[in-house]
Amino acid sequence: MNAVVELLIDGQPVRAPAGASLLVALEQLGLALTASPGGSPRGAFCAMGVCQECRVRVDGRRGVLACLTEVREGMRVERRP
Numbered sequence: 001m002n003a004v005v006e007l008l009i010d011g012q013p014v015r016a017p018a019g020a021s022l023l024v025a026l027e028q029l030g031l032a033l034t035a036s037p038g039g040s041p042r043g044a045f046c047a048m049g050v051c052q053e054c055r056v057r058v059d060g061r062r063g064v065l066a067c068l069t070e071v072r073e074g075m076r077v078e079r080r081p
């Protein structure tokens with residue numbers, strides 16, 4: 001069983017299993033990916049690094065693919081590309 005860690009999503013503290021896919025963690029927390037830069041809703045499509053629809057910001061870095069990123073303690077996630 002994975003350890004549970006705390007991270008920030010859009011500034012809110014949440015807990016998720018360490019090493020889980022960030023995309024899966026967001027879905028399990030009921031947090032959909034939010035809007036594209038134009039404001040339209042986005043959703044993950046491929047979950048394997050191809051479609052780029054799961055882009056978020058992690059620790060200030062833009063364009064991080066949530067489906068290929070593991071949850072780790074203290075990471076700061078923003079649900080926008």
Ligand code: FES
Pocket residue numbers: 044045046047048049050051052053054055065066067068
């Ligand atoms: S869901 Fe397609 S690249 Fe992440």
